[in-house]
Amino acid sequence: MRIPSRTQDRGFTFNITPLIDVVFLLIIFFLVASHFIRNEHLERIDLPLASQGKDEAESPSRLLVTVTPTGLLFMGTTPILEAEVEQRLQQLIARHGATATELRIRADRTVPYSKVEPLLLTAARNNVTRVRFSVLTE
Template identity: 45%
Template structure:
């Protein structure tokens, strides 16, 4: 009997197409999700001018941004929310993320303080 010999030119190969598809899907996912997060904090709201204060920007700290529009509407993660639900939603976010949750309130400069005060109270309760 004669032994079968395989030539040295035989190479093992695998299909890279599925892996390339997954990598492109991940890239698209991260691009879209970073765009949505950036869009919330860059909502065009004319903020009041501050003469005092410090900018304590910490990228590692978890943060929730509340936007108060000129008509008094409150947006949490880009969606309108009632002030009565705000405390429970912030408490849930604090429980899900961490106890050291930073709440940023971005209010339009034309919004009266009567609209902002209940938001501050709800954030303090959470």
């Protein structure tokens, strides 16, 4: 007669496979949610094409103004007037200085220059030299 061998009792074990699955699902959820939040605050426009361009990191001293095909100005989804753009620009200058402040213009490719020119003049009046345009690279 054979005596059964005693198996080692390892104690209490955890199966962490479901935990890893849940963590990966949460990571994917937050990545997708942050993408939508980042892109929903901008008006839909057709950006002009450029032969050269580069992506730049977000800056706390950047003022982003969108010019729609109808000539309306937006900051995020909020319509604004040219005077409000100047006020916001002056607030950023007071906090960060004129050399660190940037004006980013997102204008539709069909917008005439006469709609963008007041923004450029506002930047010049306030000594903001960092004016950039959002474009699509070819």
